[in-house]
Amino acid sequence: MEQVGKWDRSVRRSAELTVQVVDNTEDVPSIQAEWESLRKRCRGSIFSSFDWGMEWLRHFDQVAQPRIIMVEEDGELVGLAPFAVMEHRAMGIRMRKLSMVGNGAGVAELYDLGILVLDEREDVIEAIVDAMDELEWNVLHLNELRDDAVNRALLRRVAERWDTDEIVQIPCPRTQIPQSGDVMEAVSSRTRRTIRKAMETLEQENRISFRTVDLPEETAEAAELYALQHMERWSEKGGSIFSNENLSGFLRDVMRATAEEGRGMVYEAWIDGTLASQMLCLDDGDVMRAYRVGMNNRFSEFSPGNLVAIHAMREAQDAGFKQFDFGAGPEEFKYRLGAKDVPLIRIQAKRGTVKAMAKLSSLPGVKQLVDRTGARDQALRAFHR
Numbered sequence: 001m002e003q004v005g006k007w008d009r010s011v012r013r014s015a016e017l018t019v020q021v022v023d024n025t026e027d028v029p030s031i032q033a034e035w036e037s038l039r040k041r042c043r044g045s046i047f048s049s050f051d052w053g054m055e056w057l058r059h060f061d062q063v064a065q066p067r068i069i070m071v072e073e074d075g076e077l078v079g080l081a082p083f084a085v086m087e088h089r090a091m092g093i094r095m096r097k098l099s100m101v102g103n104g105a106g107v108a109e110l111y112d113l114g115i116l117v118l119d120e121r122e123d124v125i126e127a128i129v130d131a132m133d134e135l136e137w138n139v140l141h142l143n144e145l146r147d148d149a150v151n152r153a154l155l156r157r158v159a160e161r162w163d164t165d166e167i168v169q170i171p172c173p174r175t176q177i178p179q180s181g182d183v184m185e186a187v188s189s190r191t192r193r194t195i196r197k198a199m200e201t202l203e204q205e206n207r208i209s210f211r212t213v214d215l216p217e218e219t220a221e222a223a224e225l226y227a228l229q230h231m232e233r234w235s236e237k238g239g240s241i242f243s244n245e246n247l248s249g250f251l252r253d254v255m256r257a258t259a260e261e262g263r264g265m266v267y268e269a270w271i272d273g274t275l276a277s278q279m280l281c282l283d284d285g286d287v288m289r290a291y292r293v294g295m296n297n298r299f300s301e302f303s304p305g306n307l308v309a310i311h312a313m314r315e316a317q318d319a320g321f322k323q324f325d326f327g328a329g330p331e332e333f334k335y336r337l338g339a340k341d342v343p344l345i346r347i348q349a350k351r352g353t354v355k356a357m358a359k360l361s362s363l364p365g366v367k368q369l370v371d372r373t374g375a376r377d378q379a380l381r382a383f384h385r
Contacts, residue, residue, distance in 0.1 A: 016073055016123075017071050017072065017073055017078075017123065017124065017127050018071070018072045018073070019069065019070070019071050019072075019127050019128075019130070019131050020069075020070045020072070021067060021068065021069055021070070021131060021135070022066055022067075022068040022070065023065065023066060023067055023068075024066070025057050025058065025061055025065070025066055028053075028054055028057060028066060028068065029054065031050075031068070031070065031077075032050045032054075034070075034077040034080075035049075035050040035053075035077075035080060035082075036049065036050050037077070038077050038078075038079075038080050038116050038118065039080075039116055041118060042116040042117065042118065042150075043285070044114070044116050045111075045112040045113070045146065045284060046258070046263065046282050046283075046284040046289065047102055047110035047111060047112055047113055048082070048102075048112070048113055048114065048116065051254070051257045051258065051261070052102060052110060052254055052258075053082050053101045053102055055250055055253050055254040055257060056101055056102045056108060056110065056250065056254075057084065057101060058253075059108075059246045059247070059249055059250040059253070060105045060107075060108070060246055060250070062246075063086055063105050064084040064085070064086050064099075064101075064104065064105050065084060065085050065086075066082075066083070066084055066101065067083040067084060067085050067098065067135055068080070068081070068082050068083065068101070069081040069083065069128050069131045069132070071124050071127045071128060071131075078117070078118040078119075078121065078124050079115070079116065079117045079118065079121070079124035079125070079127065079128055080115065080116040080117075081115040081116075081128045081131075081132070082100060082101040082102075082115075083098055083099065083100060083101065083132075083135075084098075084099055084100070084101045084104065085097065085098050085099075085135070085136070085137055086099060086104055086105060093353050093354065094138075094353075095138060095139050095354060096136055096137045096138055096139065097137065097139040097140075097141050098132070098135060098137035098139070098140050098141070098142075099140075099141050099142060099143065100113045100114075100142055100143070100145070101113075103143045103144055104141055104143065107241055107244055107246070107247045108247050108250050108251070109143070109144065109328075110144070111144035111170075111172060111327065111328040111344060112144065112145075112146050112172065112325075112328075112344065113142075113143075113144060113145055113146065114145045114146045114148065114150060114151045114154075115128060115150060115151065115154055116150075117150045120149050120150050120153070122153065125150065125153050125154055125157060126157065128154070129154070129157045129158065129161065132158075133161065137351075138350060138351055138352040138353055138354040138355070139348075139349075139350050139354050140158065140162065140347065140348060140349040140350070140351075141346075141347075141348055142154075142346065142347040142348075143170075143346045144170055144172075144328050144344045144345075144346065145344060145345050145346070145347065146344065146345075147169070147342075147343050147344060147345045151345060151347070152345075154347065155167060155345070155347050158347055158349050159349075162349040162350065162351045162355075163349060163350050163351060163355045164347070164348065164349040165348040165349065167345055167346070167347065168345065168346040168348070169343040169344070169345055169346075170328050170329075170343065170344040170345070170346060171328070171329065171330045171341040171342075171343060171344075172325070172326075172327065172328045172329075172341065172342045172343065172344050173325075173326045173327075173330070173334040173335060173339030173340065173341055173342070174287075174323045174324060174325045174326065174339055174340065174342050175187075175313065175323065175324045175326070175337055175338040175339045175340075176322070176323060176338075176340075177288075177313065177316055177317050177321055177322055177323060177324055178317070179317075179322075183310065183313045183314050183317050184196075184310065186313075186337075186338035187310070187336060187337050187338045188335075188336045188337075188338070190336070191306060191336040191337065194303060194306065195303070195306050195307060195310055198302040198303060198306075198307060199307065201302075202271060202302065207271055207272050208269065208270065208271050208276075208307070209269075209270045210267065210268065210269055210270070210308070210311045211267075211268040211270060212265055212266075212267055212268075212315070213265060213266040213267075213268065214259055214262075214264070214265040214266075215259065216256045216257075216259040216260045217256065219255050219256055219258075219259035219264055219265065219266055220252045220253070220255055220256035220259075222255075222266040222268070222278065222280075223251045223252045223255040223256075223266070223280060224248070224251075224252050225275065225278070226251070226266075226278050226280060226292060226294050227240075227242040227247075227248040227251055227252070228242075229275070229278075229294050229295075229296060230242045230294055231243055233294070233295075233296075233297055251280075251292070255280060258282060262283070263282060263283040263284070264280075264281070264282055264283070265281050265283075266278055266279070266280050266281070267279045267281060267308055267311055267312040267315065268308065269304050269307045269308040269311065271299050271302065271304065274296065274298070274299075275296060276295065276296050276298075276299040276302070276304035276307075276308075277293070277294065277295040277296065277299075277304035277305050277307065277308040278292075278293065278294050278295075278308065279292070279293045279308045279309060279312045280292040280293070281312055281316075283319075283321075284325075286320075286321055286322040286323065287321065287322070287323045287324075287325050288312070288313075288316035288319075288321040288323070288324050288325065289325040289327070290309070290312065290324065290325065290326050290327060291327065293305055293308070293309065295308075305333065306333070306336075306337070309333075309337055310337075312324075313337075324339075325342075326339050328344055
């Protein structure tokens with residue numbers, strides 16, 4: 001390994017490829033142009049973009065440090081693996097978890113992630129895995145990856161080298177947006193009736209209006225308001241994830257940055273002059289992504305989450321989007337709005353002390369002891385954290 005310029009990054013050269021690892025958040029901005037150029041050529045999601053990755057690293061730098069693997073050929077970036085390493089302790093064992101930037105810190109989990117490889121090149125994927133082998137980690141947790149040829153090839157190579165779990169699939173429901181007609185025809189008949197009844201009641205009395213927020217500062221303010229309403233709604237149900245200031249700050253700043261690029265907006269439904277529901281949306285190619293949706297419980301009789309969702313879907317249809325993505329997770333409301341599962345995948349592996357611990361805990365007698373002490377559950381929580 002050697003140092004390159006002022007960067008704190010490692011370098012290894014093969015016959016044709018140069019592999020570098022950026023391991024300092026301060027150095028990440030210097031690769032913005034290369035990162036974005038490759039992502040667009042590989043059709044990576046907005047969550048794999050430089051802006052989203054950088055904001056995530058900036059807000060969660062106390063728990064996650066970058067390990068961004070770059071593979072270059074003749075000065076051109078042909079492979080990028082935006083990893084981060086996080087450290088936990090379980091059963092007195094130091095667990096260093098290698099995850100994707102954007103997913104693995106336990107909050108603000110992004111999805112539709114993965115490594116970016118030009119033309120699905122096998123030699124570039126192999127170079128990335130070689131570089132992974134030289135990083136310091138004992139748990140690999142690559143969650144909510146796009147199920148494509150590149151990430152499947154990554155899985156095969158990981159399984160060849162390390163103790164790898166069976167692949168896990170995570171549902172990510174999407175609705176196909178009809179190119180003509182009313183988007184209401186895509187939703188379930190029961191939901192369609194519910195929405196139409198609510199709209200008839202509210203429109204007859206001029207009680208409802210919709211608003212689109214897309215200016216950067218206003219979008220940031222709308223994201224802050226979303227976080228505040230989330231905290232209020234969950235105050236008596238165990239608390240809100242947005243009580244974490246890093247998470248609420250991340251949401252505000254990343255929505256501002258996305259709006260500055262003309263790719264982020266917030267759709268709002270107002271009832272009786274009060275904010276009833278919001279949907280934070282992202283323009284991602286031919287996909288409109290509903291990143292967050294929230295509602296004011298005061299108006300629950302009208303299902304305002306459904307109302308703002310239909311409004312957003314109509315806006316997406318008018319703008320020419322082909323799909324409406326409701327995000328990872330099998331929440332029932334997504335299917336009622338016409339969504340079908342698009343699977344994501346999870347790659348998990350272990351090595352070193354964690355691999356030895358897993359083997360030891362499976363032995364008769366030891367397994368019973370581990371289960372009785374709760375150590376196994378503690379280790380699993382740290383693994384999935």
